[in-house]
Amino acid sequence: MLRIGQDVYDAIVAHARRDHPDEACGVVTGPAGSDRAVDVRPMLNAARSPTFFEFESQELLQLYRDVDDRDEDIVVIYHSHTATEAYPSRTDITFGSNSPDSHWVLVSTRDPDTVEFRSFRIADGEVTEEPVEITDAKM
């Protein structure tokens, strides 16, 4: 299960809306081993594409360096789908198997009035959806 604060949820959705019609991507970090998603960090989509995303390579290096320095984990990796449902694509599954310790959050921006926000675990090519619990208080 993914438990996140309303503020984190809102920040991810706002980022996805802002970058529409391109895919938005980013992470939420938190203290190592805590599974607490605390700090939203929007990342540049180096692909700048409505159908693909890739973390820009220098930003990726800096992200891992910061996470190491601060003894944090990348708790959530999120990105948006702009024309399809919030479910991992085949490409997501291939790359996602590289990051089995993170929750994969998908947001669909295909409908401007409806928010689709779902969370998955991806490991060894297998996708498992998990419930998302939104908490009021900042975690």
Next chain:
Amino acid sequence: MAIEVRIPTILRSYTGGEKSVEGKGDTLGDLFSDLDERHGGLRGRLVSDDGGLNRFVNVYLNDEDVRFLGGIETPVTDGDVVTILPAVAGG
């Protein structure tokens, strides 16, 4: 002196849990072959079947993405630091 190679969590099963290992070689490709002698299977996660860099990893030579240098042919030398990270991408 040798070349320091920083290994991401996902690949530490090949290095007995070590975050960082050392190797030698004149190019990145040589270095990966050298590492594979002590850490069997590691090369297969870094190099694709066509001999190029695997697209699922980002490889940096002294903080520069090697895709913008010479890829697998990038020259390396003692004292260099190579960092390997899982690429984060999707569709």
